[in-house]
Structure formats: structure tokens, C-alpha cells
Amino acid sequence: MPLSSHSTRLKTVFCLLLFVCSGCDPKLPTNEIRFALASEPVRLDPRYTTDAAGTRINRLLFHSLVDFDENMQPKPLLADWHQLAPTLYRFILKESRAPFSDGTQLTSRDVQSTYLHILDEAKGSPHRVTLARSIREIRVVDDNQIDFMLSQPDPLFPARLTVGIVKQGSGSTSEDDLIGNGPFTLIARAGGQDTLLNRREDGLRVRFIKVSDPTVRALKLERGEVDLAQNDFPAEVIGYLATKSHLNVFNAPGSNFSYLGFNLQDAPSSDLRFRQAIAHAIDRDAVINHIFDGLARRAESILPANHWASAELPPITYRPDRARELLRQLGYDLDSPIQVSFKTSNDPFRIRLATILQSMLARVGIALNIQSYDWGTFYGDIKAGRFTMFSLAWVGIKTPDIYRYVFHSQSVPPMGANRGRMNDPMLDRLIDSAELATDLSLQANYYVEVAERVQQQLPYIPLWYEHNVLVMHCRIVGYQLAADGQYDSLTKAAIGESCDS
Template sequence: MRKMNKRSLFFTSLTAAALLLAACGTDDSDPIDGGTDPGEETGTDTEGAQGGDLVIGQLSDAVSLDPHGSNDTPSSNVAYNIYEALLIQDENMELQPGLATEWERVDDLTWQFTLREDVTFHDGSEFNADVVQANFERILDEDIASPRAFLYEMVEEINVVDDYTVEFVTEYPFSPLPAHIAHNGGGMISAEVIAEDYEAIENGSEPGSVINENPVGTGPFVFESWTPGDEIVLNRNDDYWGDAPALDSITFRVVPEGSTRLADLETGAIHISDPLSPSDVSRVEGTDGMSVISQPSVSLSYIGFNAQKEPFDDPLVRQAISKAIDKDTIINGIYDGVGIPAESPLAPGVFGHDENISGLEYNVEEARELLAEAGYEDGFSTTIWTNDNQDRIDTATAVQAQLAEIGIDVEIEIVEWGAYLEDTAAGEHDMFILGWSTVTGDADYGLYPLFHSDNFGVAGNRTFFATDELDSVLEEARQSSDEDERLDLYSRAQEILVDEAPMIPIHHPEFLLAVSDDVEGLWQHPTGILMLRDVSLNQ
């Protein structure tokens, strides 16, 4: 058995592994997972509907095509078709085989995965246990600084048992590990490309630079091209180990304006508009040749505070603003009542969600009193950031008007998506509007990245809020193997968040797509990822 741990000399061993693969002549996010085993018959009849280029009009461009180097849905939507994880989650968030066919818990600290054989990467290199080890060692490499590292930080060893068996040993019992393994952040990259990326780093390049230019996975589609700010094109993988896709190609086209996306859908320039604003549902439903696809989600929309900046470092100010914002007006007026009002970051159906938790109630008079108690009787001036998502812009406008009632003057700043993620991760904001998807279906993912002090910035904690008590509760909850104890701890964590108010949970959205009637076989995962492998076009 070969062992590697977090502190091993990764590059040397990875290069050796890549050279070995080459010598043998043989031969990958907000988000995650298919509804069927790619190796099994899906029952989708695509006869007579083969080929064609599916064009998706989407709000924002991908940030990165390195599955270990991004933490946003636009990137994950593309990467999901290039890379595959060891496990996937179906439409009910249940775990299913992916690149691993079996998995079992050997003891409290050890999980073993049996891998598929005869799977090759797009570059012809072989998928095996050495490659799995190389990928997870890369995610955990501090020099790579992967925003996905928190998913696997409990992993102490990744052991190659044999060519197609790999073992994960954790520092402490961690029941959600298989769900974390299913995260698209665990997408498998060709070991040869990883080795090339490390070589480029040695020569002064940024981590992921090679992978971004040449993303190589085992998935049903192969990278063709990326014109930043315009489109990404993927072609069908004719050598895919499972059932080959019906489509010839997929184009992810950046169309920031929702009205433009709908106009493109009406003219046939695109086949899917993602997302669809709730206010446009009636327009789509009243137009021949297109329809609406809706999907309940495990996502959250929220307004966050930078808790390390004055005056938002004062919980009284955060509570005051929380009470001054009428969430029902936002949900009903902007989202047309689509979605579930949020009392905490965890959606119903996520393990750890406590239905007895009640958030701070809307009460303008109490908001004024809290603001005065904090020393801001006359209010103050601040900014709220949003990206160029119309629903979020409308939410910012509503917040601006509501906070004016308690003397807070709010300036709205609209920031391009990539810069928005970068600048909020750097803590340059005051207030901001964003979302989070608990893609594993477990409270650990819904709370630990958002509120633990280890995860300030790009990993998820853009409020820069943490307390010793909350850190302790979240750590204890993720380390416990007792389900009831975990539920109690997560209830306590949600109570702390209500009291401290580092964010205002708005609602758990329902995902909406506008889709051409020429598209068949499309569905959207509860995490927001588009399931495209079995899609076909009537043409």
C-alpha cells in the first residue's frame, strides 16, 4: 500500500506518476451531480435527435475551468461536463456511483472506494488510484490555495491500495465525507496536465494556468475553446466510457441581460436562458415554442455584512438592519413569490435544518431603537454591492429604500461577476448580495464554509464573521458521528446566527429556466447545475 499525506512532497511523486502513465502508453462544481449512473441505460430515446449544438445563454462567464480553483456556479456548470467525481448525487440528493463503483466505511476514520476500470481521460491517459491520489493531494496542497480545500481538510492520508482501490483516512470521524467526495470540487483532472501545471508554477505561472488553457477530464464533453466574456465551447467525447451524449457540442454563451436572453430564445439564437427571472415567467409561458422549467433548490439568497468593518462589526447595527428589511416585500415583489422564505442558511431538506428556528422579524420601530442603542440615532452612509443580476439589483434597490426609513443612506454598486467574487473575497465591501448552495445536502457545507474563521474570503466566509463559540460548535458538529448530537449542534449554530445576524437570509430560491421546445431530456439539479449529458435537440 502506498501512502501520501498532506505534507508529502507532492510534485516529485506526481511527476513520477505522470511519467509512468506516459511510459505505459495509456492514458471533473454550486454543485455536482447527475441523476443517473452514466454507465447505465437512462431510458432516454434520442433516436432521430442526434447531433446539433446546444446553445445556453447565461448571465455570467466562468471564473475558472480548474475544478479545484473555483467556487461559483457558472464555472461548475461548464466543469461538470468536462470532469467527473468519484460519486454523484441524483435528483433526490442521494449518492450514486460516479468514477467509483463502490464505497464503504472501513472504520470510524477510513473510507475505501473501488474505482471504475477502463476509463481514460480526454488526453488518452489512464484513470486509476494514482490519479485520484494526485488530484486530492493537489487540492490539499497549500501552495495551490484551492478554494475547495476546506471540503477535504479532514483528510490525513490518501492511500493507493491497488490500481483501482483508494482509501481516505480522516483526522476525525467525518460522516459527510462521501457527499464531499461527490462535490464537483473533487472532479478528476488528468495527472499529466496536473504535472504540467506544477511545472508551470515552478517557472513562475499561477496555479491552474495550464489547466485553465487545457482542461482535461473524463467527462462526456471535451473542451474546445474559451473566449473570455463571450463563450465556452465543448464538443462531444466520442470515446466516453459511458453512453455517449446525443449532442455534437455545447456552447455556453455569456448574455448578461435577461431581456436579451429571452429575445435570443425567441429568435432561436439560443436554446436555454439561464437564469429566468420570475417576472418573465408569464412572458415565456405565453410564447409558443418555449416553456419554463422550475426546480426546488438547496440554495440560499442572502444579504451579507462585512463584520470586520465599522459599523457592521457591531451586532446591534446588524440586527437593526435585519429588522428594517421586509423580506416578504422582496420575495413577493421581486421574485413573484417563487421560493421559500429563509429563517436560516439551511434549506428544508438539508440535514441539520431546524424548522423551529425563527429569524429576526421585520419591525422598523425596533430597528430604529437598536440603531440608536448602537450610537447611530441619525443613521450613516454605506454601500451595498451586487453583480449584474437583475433580481439582485432590484433587491439592492428595495433595500436602499427600506433602510432610508431608519436614516441609513445606501449607495448601490454593480460589479462585474469575476471582480465581484475577487473583491468580496478580499473584504473590500460593506454590504453585499449573494447566494450559496448547500450542494452536499449536509449542514456542514451550508455553515462551515460560510461562518468558520478558517474560511474567510474565497472559501465562502465573505461576511468575515466568526466567534470562538460558533467555531467550536461547527468543529464539534463535523467531527461527531452521532446524528442526534450533530442535529443539536447545528440547531445551536443557527441560534447563534440569528442572534449575531452576520447575514440576512432572504429565501431559498426555486431555479427557473426558459427552454426552447426543441430541447429534450434537460433537467436541473437541486444545486443549480444543468444536467446536459442526455439532452437532445429536435432538428
């Protein structure tokens, strides 16, 4: 389907819906900020959360020992640390730390409980794989100090302790009863649609509302039914919203890595030539220019160029003739295309991207059968390995151990996120060598080799890093768009004077 026809159809639908809603007269709450999400959080337990919405909301409910600065280097959050020996780190909780939301003090025993829960293989935490290889023992020194004893030196270790701390013993009956010491508390989750938080400092409420359709999200912003929305908007809708005097639109380059994934155990995606053909059949520049209107940049690897462990890789080029040749080697051509199923969410913008990929792949001899599902079903299928090919994005990647998490042969779920069942001994050895390196510069060199091997084998096909886009009602003040798309500045957001709409 031509790229322009998507734009025309979406504009028509937008105008019709705007006409239907022209009689709406929403009442603006004076103590509640309404934040529209494309999908609801899957989990709110930081020991298990991996989805983007859940991870971002978790940061408001739970504080971690360590966070990251703008250079993607670890920095103290709840605790400072000292390396007492090559395999011993002591973390000292800050005196200024906030108490838990029930008024009790966060202590070293809560830290120990959180991480022992993750390390318990029977619990099935997806974060275990990044910690179990390093941590040998966790020992409480006193209420404010805790020691992590490692099985081997790990210069990246402090950067691994970014899971929110849960009060020991809380949430035994429901994860909605978990207690954290973040700036917000969870009030309610309503019917899988709304997630309501309360800001501890002043009682301001933030309601996260699931609005899957980007056109409907835009209409709700237009009518003042929601105050904020980030990302997952077609470019023409962003342009339309930017013309509204009561809405402010911001964008900034992001690091969320969009990719195509494959089941590497099943034909045809188990054949490298098939994956190479797809890589050469996709005109990424056309998608970025016409669908994203330039609000994305090409990706060649998971880590963006400004990361300390990134690699400068040759670009994967758009070469449809090469794609056809590779498919002919497999016995397929335009007259006898290969049939491939492709899973995506039912978000209209993601379906739109899928149909564009479908059109591009059809030109080289691949018939893509698009299967779209609600987010929960789709994400569940991907985690369970029920797919041939899919598209997703990694959000908030800060450390290079993402390579172990998604590509090492020991990281097949539930031990990690190697959902495509990648099994490459050379890649395993490179990842292991990187983790055994005793300083960051040596690690960086190994991770360059890891990135090169990943590009050679293409377990993922890199697509782009989407810009972060924020659309915000003019009555909201103090909220700023973060480079990584986090919602942290909701701690400073406020409802200002009413403005014309």
C-alpha cells in the first residue's frame, strides 16, 4: 500500500471522529492529571516488570539503590557504594531516603528481601539472569549497610541494582498491595483500563488511562479529556495537534530500539539468508521520512551511538535486488512467494507500520500474514515463543548486559528474554568474555565484537530509534519530556491556571 494512502485514510477518520465528538463538554478535574497510555502496565511489581508502561510507572512507586545519569553511568539513588574488594561491594543507605508509604523506614533487610526474591529461581523473575551470575551472597551489616559478595569481579555491578525496593512481606496476596518508598502510591487499578496514583507530597492524583487508538487519544487531548500523552502518534496527527493553541507539543531524539524479531528454531526464519533478505527489503529511510516525518533515526544496533559500549557498524542497506536473489536461493520469488506470519499489537499505528512492511516485503517475494492482538495477548505470545516474526521495541536500555539478556543461549525464558531461541556459541563466548573483563574500556572492546556478531547473524533486524513525543494540555506545568521517555517529572508537575481551548 502506498505510504500516502495511509495518511489520507487516517485524516478522514480523524475528521469524522472529531465531528462525532464535537458536542462533548469534558469537565476538568482540579486535582488530577490524566495521562493517556497506548497500553496498560502488565505488571506493577518491580521484581517482575519488563513492559515499558509498567517500568515507567514503577519508578514513581518504588525507588532503586542505583539510577543512571545522562551519560548512562550509574549514580546513587537510595544508596552510595564502595568497592571494598574485587568481589565485595558495600551499599550505604542515604539518611535522606524517604520512608515507605506506610510510614516505616526502608532498611537493609528490605533490600536483601527484594534481591533474594529475584534470585530465587522458583519465583521466575525475568531479572534473575542479569544478577544470578554475579551475586554469591547478600549480607546485612546493619539497618543502613548491606554487602553484596560476588562470584567474580564485575565492574558493571552497581549498574545492575536498578530494581525498585519492595517492603519485606508486603504484597503477599496481591501485587497491588506492594509497598514502596517512591513519590507516589498506588490507589487503584480499574478493570485493566485505569491506574490511579496519589502523590505523597501533596495528594495530587495521576490517572493513567488506556486509550489504544492513537486517533482517539488525539481527540481526547483535543477535547481536554486527557492532559498528557507520549509517543505512538502518527506524524500527521502530531502536526494537527501542534496547531491547537491549548496544546503544547515537544519532541526529542530517543533511545528506544525498534526491531524485528524471529523464531530462530523454525523455518524459514532459522535460515540466515531469509533474515538477510528481509533486512535488505526494508526501506527504513522511507518509513522514517514519510511515516515518522523525520521523528526517528536509523538504528544499527541495540545501543545508540552515544553509549559508552556502542559499536560503529556499517549500515544495513536497502537492496531489494539482493533480497530477491537471497530468496531465489531458498526457492521463492514473486510468482511463488514465501508465506510468513507476523505478530504485532492491535495499536493502529503499529498495524499501520506492519502493513507498510508487508508492502515492502511483497515486492521481493515475501507474503506477510499480519496477526494483531491486544497488548496482553501479543506480549504473552512473544514471551512464550509463539511467533515466527514480530516487531517490538526495547525501552530504557542503559547497560550492555542487554546482550546477555536477549541473545545468550542461557537466557531462554524464563531465565531471560532470548525469545527467539538464539544459540550461537561464538556470541556466547564473546558475551562471557565481556562480562569477565576487569575494566570498562576492555568491556567496551568486547561489546563492539558482540555487536558485530549480532549484526552478522541478525537474530534481530534493527529498525530505528523513535523520537519521544509529548503532547500536553497548557494547564499542565512543570512536566518535562525525558530523553528516555520516563515519567519521573510527574513528581514536579502541577495543574496551573485554566487556558483557552
